[in-house]
Amino acid sequence: MDNGQKDSKLFSDLEYLGFNKTDNWELYGSNTAGPEKQAVKEVEENKEKTLLYEREVICPVCETRFNARAVKVSAARTVSKDSDFFIRYSVINPYFYDVWVCNSCGYASMKKDFEYIKEHQIEHIKKNITSRWRGRKYPETYDLDIAIERYKLSLLNYAVRNAKNSSKAMNCLKIAWMYRLKEDVESEQTFLLQTLEGLENAYYNEDFPMYGMDRFTTMYLIGELSRRTGNDEKAMQWFSKVITTTSVSPKLKDLARDQKDLIKFDHSHNDTDLSAPAAGEPAAEGSKKGFFRSIFRGL
Numbered sequence: 001m002d003n004g005q006k007d008s009k010l011f012s013d014l015e016y017l018g019f020n021k022t023d024n025w026e027l028y029g030s031n032t033a034g035p036e037k038q039a040v041k042e043v044e045e046n047k048e049k050t051l052l053y054e055r056e057v058i059c060p061v062c063e064t065r066f067n068a069r070a071v072k073v074s075a076a077r078t079v080s081k082d083s084d085f086f087i088r089y090s091v092i093n094p095y096f097y098d099v100w101v102c103n104s105c106g107y108a109s110m111k112k113d114f115e116y117i118k119e120h121q122i123e124h125i126k127k128n129i130t131s132r133w134r135g136r137k138y139p140e141t142y143d144l145d146i147a148i149e150r151y152k153l154s155l156l157n158y159a160v161r162n163a164k165n166s167s168k169a170m171n172c173l174k175i176a177w178m179y180r181l182k183e184d185v186e187s188e189q190t191f192l193l194q195t196l197e198g199l200e201n202a203y204y205n206e207d208f209p210m211y212g213m214d215r216f217t218t219m220y221l222i223g224e225l226s227r228r229t230g231n232d233e234k235a236m237q238w239f240s241k242v243i244t245t246t247s248v249s250p251k252l253k254d255l256a257r258d259q260k261d262l263i264k265f266d267h268s269h270n271d272t273d274l275s276a277p278a279a280g281e282p283a284a285e286g287s288k289k290g291f292f293r294s295i296f297r298g299l
């Protein structure tokens with residue numbers, strides 16, 4: 001029973017006054033927040049607008065000029081960093097503005113890669129994205145749900161243009177982080193697992209640095225994402241590799257030791273046995289069919 005039906009009973013003795021269709025009347029319903037909360041939201045949105053600027057961009061697919069919203073460098077305030085490098089911000093969240101979307105053709109990408117698209121990839125975008133694109137008007141400021149939608153649109157573009165695994169993985173990681181902010185654990189795990197698959201593949205097949213990460217940082221991140229997705233054995237193997245590689249910085253080794261201790265601590269408290277890590281490099285896992293179909297639902 002929804003609130004409208006439930007609340008209609010509150011007004012049920014007023015039929016004789018002519019109020020006999022009260023099914024959709026709610027006493028509190030969605031207005032509980034009141035006008036004050038709405039006013040606060042507007043003040044926050046107006047404040048956020050002052051922290052943004054418009055940056056002119058030329059779409060490499062259709063050559064349309066458009067203004068992408070960007071966060072002023074001085075605006076972002078870092079609050080903390082999670083163990084998988086997710087940065088938590090106050091005031092404004094730069095992740096929300098990380099994806100640029102060309103509204104003329106549907107081409108979307110994380111801004112770092114936006115210009116870097118090859119001729120044959122452009123053809124894939126035109127054929128598979130532009131032909132279906134209906135356009136979308138976004139509000140002046142973006143929220144978490146919009147950020148997720150834009151990151152997914154970007155990921156769909158990466159899939160269509162057959163981008164590098166590191167790009168797909170990094171895009172998946174950012175979606176996982178957005179779901180972490182949304183406290184949607186299941187979706188976060190789905191995207192962390194996809195990140196892991198792409199990142200392992202990139203680790204073995206691509207050049208470093210990738211997205212600002214060197215080989216050792218990537219090793220650590222693979223370990224940490226394994227830990228976060230419940231594969232402690234694999235996490236221990238990667239952390240051990242970081243710790244025992246001589247040229248790794250002391251800071252990164254400390255991070256790996258901390259996360260290794262965390263696993264040991266969890267296991268000692270859960271009374272579970274953690275078998276010793278096997279020698280050699282951990283193998284990458286196989287791909288999951290149908291994944292792209294399921295994550296792009298709703299676009």
Ligand SMILES: [Zn+2]
Nearest residue numbers: 059062102105
């Ligand atoms: Zn375009």
